[in-house]
Amino acid sequence: MVSQFMHSPGQEHFDPVYRVLRYLKGSPGRGLLFKKREHLQVETYTDADWAGSTIDRRSTSGYCTFVGGNLVTWRSKKQNVVARSSAEAEFRALAHGICEVMWIRRLLDDLKVTVSSPKSLLRQ
Structure with a gap:
């Protein structure tokens, strides 16, 4: 803030x-405490408030990303444009979260780290 x-x-x-x-x-x-887990599943959680700023009515979006259950990245940022609906504000936050997941997965792939697929986690 x-x-x-x-x-x-x-x-x-x-x-x-x-x-x-x-x-x-x-x-x-x-x-920060990082625990060793049996998997390296990448998860992200996103959220946005709609027109939360009383000054310029722009929304704030944020996300946090976990790898293997450990928090590795987080961000909160005011959106660049005024969203016309809460769905638009949430969609913008989701788009940023997806970009972060794609970047982390590509990084792990470049490092030759095996990432667990969601199907293998459902069987455990």
């Missing part, structure tokens, strides 16, 4: 930034 005002920040925008920096300074050694 803070990054939306980088072009013209005010004092009301610096307060949340300082709060985040204080948190990070007070929590060294914390990190």
Whole structure:
């Protein structure tokens, strides 16, 4: 949210930034936990709000992507255009999520990592 005002920040925008920096300074050694799993299934979850910004009525879309049950990428971004419906806002978020899954699958393929297919997971 803070990054939306980088072009013209005010004092009301610096307060949340300082709060985040204080948190990070007070929590060294914390990190993300990755667990080893029997599969490397790639999953993504997407969502969007419709016209959530009261300033310009643009929607915000986001996604998070898991590989083998571990969170590896996430993003939240204001959409470039004003969506005319909630379905359009959701579709735009879904399109970004699909692009991310395709990129990760291609990366894993380039690294010669075997990705589990959904059918093999259903049998387990």
